[in-house]
Amino acid sequence: MKPRHKRFALIGGGLAAIGIASALVLNALDSNIAFFVTPTEVVEGKAPQGKIFRIGGMVKEGSIRRDNLTVHFAITDTAREVPVTYTGILPDLFQEGKGAVAQGRINPDGTFSATEVLAKHDENYMPPEAQHAVDQAQKAQKTIKQ
Amino acid sequence: MSNNKIINWFKYASPQSFYPVAGRMIPWFWGLAAIFFVVGLYISFFVAPTDFQQGEGYRIIFIHVPAAWMSMFIYLVMAFWAGLGLALNTRLSSMMAQALAPTGAIMAFLSLWTGAWWGKPMWGAWWVWDARLTSALILFFLYIGFIALQAAIDDARRADKAGAILALVGVVNVPIIYFSVKWWNTLHQGASVSLTKAPSMATTMLWGMLIMALAFWMYSIAVALTRVRAIILEREAHTEWVKELPEVKQ
Numbered sequence: 070m071k072p073r074h075k076r077f078a079l080i081g082g083g084l085a086a087i088g089i090a091s092a093l094v095l096n097a098l099d100s101n102i103a104f105f106v107t108p109t110e111v112v113e114g115k116a117p118q119g120k121i122f123r124i125g126g127m128v129k130e131g132s133i134r135r136d137n138l139t140v141h142f143a144i145t146d147t148a149r150e151v152p153v154t155y156t157g158i159l160p161d162l163f164q165e166g167k168g169a170v171a172q173g174r175i176n177p178d179g180t181f182s183a184t185e186v187l188a189k190h191d192e193n194y195m196p197p198e199a200q201h202a203v204d205q206a207q208k209a210q211k212t213i214k215q
Numbered sequence: 216m217s218n219n220k221i222i223n224w225f226k227y228a229s230p231q232s233f234y235p236v237a238g239r240m241i242p243w244f245w246g247l248a249a250i251f252f253v254v255g256l257y258i259s260f261f262v263a264p265t266d267f268q269q270g271e272g273y274r275i276i277f278i279h280v281p282a283a284w285m286s287m288f289i290y291l292v293m294a295f296w297a298g299l300g301l302a303l304n305t306r307l308s309s310m311m312a313q314a315l316a317p318t319g320a321i322m323a324f325l326s327l328w329t330g331a332w333w334g335k336p337m338w339g340a341w342w343v344w345d346a347r348l349t350s351a352l353i354l355f356f357l358y359i360g361f362i363a364l365q366a367a368i369d370d371a372r373r374a375d376k377a378g379a380i381l382a383l384v385g386v387v388n389v390p391i392i393y394f395s396v397k398w399w400n401t402l403h404q405g406a407s408v409s410l411t412k413a414p415s416m417a418t419t420m421l422w423g424m425l426i427m428a429l430a431f432w433m434y435s436i437a438v439a440l441t442r443v444r445a446i447i448l449e450r451e452a453h454t455e456w457v458k459e460l461p462e463v464k465q
Contacts, residue, residue, distance in 0.1 A: 073302055073304070076301065076302040076303075077302045080298055080301060080302055080383065082385065084383060084386065087383075087384055087386075087387055088387055090389070090448030091387045095391070095398075099399070100255055102346050102398075102399045103400050103404050104344075104346065104399070104400055104401050105398050105400055105402075107400075112295075124340070125400060125402075138425055159339070160336070160337065160338060160339030161336060161337070161341075162268060162269065162338070164268075164339050170402055185340075186339065186340055187338045187339045187343065187402060187413040188337060188338055188339060189338070189402055189404070190269070190337055190338070190404050191404055191405075192266075192404045192405045192406060192407040192415050192416075192417070193407070193415045193416065194266055194269075194273060194416035194417060194420050195264075195266065195267055195389075195416065195417045195420075196265060196266070196267060196406060197264075197265065198264075198267075199267065199417060199420040200267035214360070
């Protein structure tokens with residue numbers, strides 16, 4: 070083996086070793102890397118008790134209720150939902166049916182008191198007319214089903 | 216006869232023959248960069264429609280996404296050249312790696328900065344420690360580390376070797392950045408454009424973004440070639456051919 074072949078082999082081996090090591094580390098850290106927990110995980114008791122954590126999902130349609138500066142809404146992952154209370158200013162993109170992440174604590178009664186609410190934007194970028202067309206199509210589909 | 220047709224790539228692996236070739240290529244890349252920037256920015260600001268939800272604020276993607284793509288791609292290219300320099304002991308490869316690092320760092324910084332500007336109005340936070348943002352920040356630090364390490368070692372060849380090892384170790388971070396939004400739940404949205412599915416954005420927006428990405432490509436190539444020429448002059452200053460160059464003689 071020529072010296073440069075040896076160096077290639079060493080570099081390749083080194084890269085493979087680093088790759089495997091980081092894959093194992095990331096795998097071990099999996100749940101800690103997650104930015105938020107889902108409502109299902111909260112209901113199943115997998116969320117940290119008495120500690121601050123983030124809960125993420127969709128803002129349930131028709132669940133937003135305003136009471137002065139305090140907002141009540143439910144975060145859902147379509148399977149389970151968690152009621153959230155938050156006092157403060159919400160980001161512009163915070164809407165029903167859209168993603169949101171709330172940071173705070175879970176109360177003994179199962180409600181979530183948030184100290185911070187972030188809107189989670191999805192990967193769809195389109196003009197208002199296109200969104201209108203999508204809404205119309207979905208409505209039409211609903212009518213057909215009924 | 217057939218031998219004449221094949222380009223002898225190894226000829227261009229020597230700084231002496233690469234220097235004039237790079238010099239001839241640079242104006243072309245600058246020209247293409249200018250054209251793509253003008254067309255891309257025009258589409259971005261005047262042709263692409265307003266987003267249904269984010270309004271005009273979404274237009275940051277025309278800088279943010281190309282810069283983020285570039286920052287990851289330049290890192291891969293930089294690590295490739297650095298690794299090649301380490302394995303083959305070719306001086307020009309290491310010089311290419313050194314020339315790419317500052318541009319990559321600028322791209323990484325641009326993506327973080329524009330992202331923060333977008334994040335405040337859209338998410339409600341300048342910065343969050345989710346997997347995508349954190350790994351992108353690490354990429355920026357890797358670039359800075361590479362530049363600093365190379366600058367800290369006086370002997371150029373030893374600096375190349377140390378830098379190459381750092382660059383190669385850092386390569387693991389690139390797939391982590393790219394797939395972070397898929398592997399873990401993050402605040403950062405998933406990819407709007409990927410090889411595996413149809414893009415989830417309006418066509419004119421997509422075109423604006425792709426043309427801007429091309430502009431960033433051309434700019435990066437032009438700048439990297441300009442920089443590698445400067446590095447060649449610096450490192451080969453002791454050689455006869457550099458002393459004979461008209462621009463050096465003056």
